Amino acid sequence: IFPLVQYWAHWADLKWYLERVAPGRLVVMTVAVSGTVGLRDTAQLLAQLGSLFALHLTPMAHWTWMFIKGGRTISETTILQGYTTHHTHVIMPLSHLATPSTFNKNGLQVQRQRWHYCNANGAMGGLCNEYTPDPLPVPSPPPVTHQSVIARVPVVVTAGNRHQYLYHTLTTLMNAPGAQHDNIMVVLGNATQAATQLLHLMNINFTTLTIHGHHNNKLFSYYRNVFKFIAHTFPDAPAVILLDEDVEVSPDFFSYMSQTLWLLHEDPSLYCINAYSATGFQGTAHDSRTVLRARVQVEWGYAVSLQFIRDAIRKWPSDVSKVDTVFYDQWLYKHQSNGRECVFPEVSRSFHFGMGVNTEAWSTEAYFLFKPLVKQPHVHLDNVSTLLLETWQEHFSRSIRHATPLTGNPCSETFVPPVNTTTNFVFYYRMLRELNGKPNYRNFFFAAKCLNAWSASEQGLHKRVLTVRVSMLTTLYLVGAPYSPYAYLRPHYIKPWDYDSVTDEEDDIIMNRIKKVEMGRYQILNLNVTSEYLMNILFVN
Structure with a gap:
């Protein structure tokens, strides 16, 4: 379900899913009530996929389209005006062809599990592409220069029921140079079968937490339990890296972390290392070698010490009715950071692509949707030692x-x-x-x-x-x-x-x-049109 009655941002989520539908799949799309005003750029993709009406739909249009990805349209109908009931009826025989034989003798069982999974789940990208499937198991990537720094650092991925997002996040994470697959742990909140089957298929360590509540109240309790799980499971880890199920990491993610993690232990005025850039947006992110420090909350893809985890658990209220914010990251910033700062890159090493409970459509598009991401690995950071507080203040004052x-x-x-x-x-x-x-x-x-x-x-x-x-x-x-x-x-x-x-x-x-x-990149051509202007046009005509 994509709320395309909203003009901003949600079109990008629909496009994200459509691009991950495997060729040969049957796709059925329909408009519920209304919602074509927000198709935006996705209308071009729909036209490329074969839709005749996508570029011509009115904001209140009703529309259904059944098509084969990479193939042909089966049925497409629309009512451009009015509120009449809209029906389409198609009998479509489905293929019973054998699953693809993209396996070797040693991987027979894994490939059978892959295609069994793909028969029940769609929009999984390369996992279910029968022509160029992603390799299973995921090959181990090359190490980074400071590999020993992250050797004992667990990477915890927090996840729920969005298995398409989770697969993309894990794929970018496991392919990033420096990734150690055994160090990755997924913590599922109220796990769905689709998510657990995916993690078994990818041979990823995971655990499941039972959580209660709704929306942000539920999430606030969930992250509290995640922190408890980390403290119990990895008590001697030098640090822990956390990211959500809808965060794509840069190929330079682990190289960046390996060059900056030492700051957490050397500088008590710091409490986190963010892979996400707090200030680097389009037009303000230029140098991938530059790292900054400032007051900021933990963001998408971050590292903290185990001592910070333990201190947060002691303060974390179990009763959400007694807190001034139920956004866990904001709560950590207000009540646990204690005036400390975070390190972050000028150009992001992570990208938040998902649309969820706290997505505000306009700000997502204005600030986050087109955020620059470092695409190359092994970037040497040139100013890490200057981030220590005393040195940084001297550098800042001098600059x-x-x-x-x-x-x-x-x-x-x-x-x-x-x-x-x-x-x-x-x-x-x-x-x-x-x-x-x-x-x-x-x-x-x-x-x-x-x-x-x-x-x-x-x-x-x-x-x-x-x-x-x-x-x-x-x-x-x-x-x-x-x-x-x-x-x-x-x-x-x-x-x-x-x-x-x-x-x-x-x-x-x-x-x-x-x-x-x-x-931003959009221009309102009739920005100066007023009611008086329109009345003058009507009067003249």
């Missing part, structure tokens, strides 16, 4: 002190001047302390938004400073003054920027820029 100050409207097209050599800029914006002691992020929101940087929360900032990588050669520091400890570096002649002081003309520039940023 800001010698940066070129920028003034004016951060939404102006000419705000950041072009450069042909490595250059640091700094922009001071006004940040005051509220009565509750917390900073006021109003000016930060506008400044960051103008630069197409993360602006939705304070996460990703190091001591109230956001690092924005404008280009491969250009780094911009957004410093909140006077709240940030780095605000003392502001030259006396530079006045912190304040949105409340901008002119009406500058405000128009800001609002237009924000609209452009929020639409």
Whole structure:
């Protein structure tokens, strides 16, 4: 079920599933109530697959289509207008051909299990492709340079009933250089038969936890039990890597982890190593060798120490009615991080592709759907030792002190001047302390938004400073003054920027820029159409 009555993001999930339907499979699609307004880019794929109507469906259309993937249309009907009952009736004889003989003598039993599984499950990608099936068992990938660092580190994958997602996640994980298949453990919450059969087929270690509740209440309890399981099962592990069933990892995932994990034990001001970039989005992620540190929650694909796991369990409430948030990662950030920071790459080593309980369609498309991911393995990180707090603060202070100050409207097209050599800029914006002691992020929101940087929360900032990588050669520091400890570096002649002081003309520039940023790669051609404009057209005609 894909809620395509929503315009944003869900089209990508439908496309993801369609691309993983094996050639020769019979596919039946139908519209329930309404939902073609959100087909978006997937309509092009449907047309390529043979649909005659996909490019012409109205937002309230009713439509059914039965077709063979890579073959031909069996039936396609549509009602473009109206709410009448829509029926289609087809008798379709199914093939009883023998399963493919893509096995050797030693793999006969595994291949029989594969095709038995594929007879009952669809959209499994290469697992069930009869022409070019994924190898089973999955071959062991080559090691990484610092393989010994991750040799005893378990990789825990949290999963539920989305076995198509799980297969893709495990495939990218097991094929990433440095992966040790025996170290991977899947923790299933209320396991389905499809998920357990898949893990048996892939020869992956797994366990099942029984959980109760609904939606985020259920998830909050589930992750608490996952942490308990980790503490009991891997008490002597130097660290543990966790990721969810809908996270694709980069080929550089384990190489990145092997170069950064030591920081957890050397620097008590850190509590996690994130593979996901807190600040690296389209236009702000350029150098795969660069690693940063800032206040941020654990994100998609992260490592923490076993001591952090044990401390979290002691504080983790069993009664969800007594917590201020039931998002487990946010709870860890608010109540367990204790002001500590996380390490994360400029360009992500993980990508969150799934659509689930907490998916907000617009923000998913605006921030996450097109997030850059490192595609090559064995990237040498060039600044890991500088991430230790004392060294990092010295580096940060030096970079800001010698940066070129920028003034004016951060939404102006000419705000950041072009450069042909490595250059640091700094922009001071006004940040005051509220009565509750917390900073006021109003000016930060506008400044960051103008630069197409993360602006939705304070996460990703190091001591109230956001690092924005404008280009491969250009780094911009957004410093909140006077709240940030780095605000003392502001030259006396530079006045912190304040949105409340901008002119009406500058405000128009800001609002237009924000609209452009929020639409991303999309453009509304009739943005200026108003009811008065439409009435004038009707009156004239």
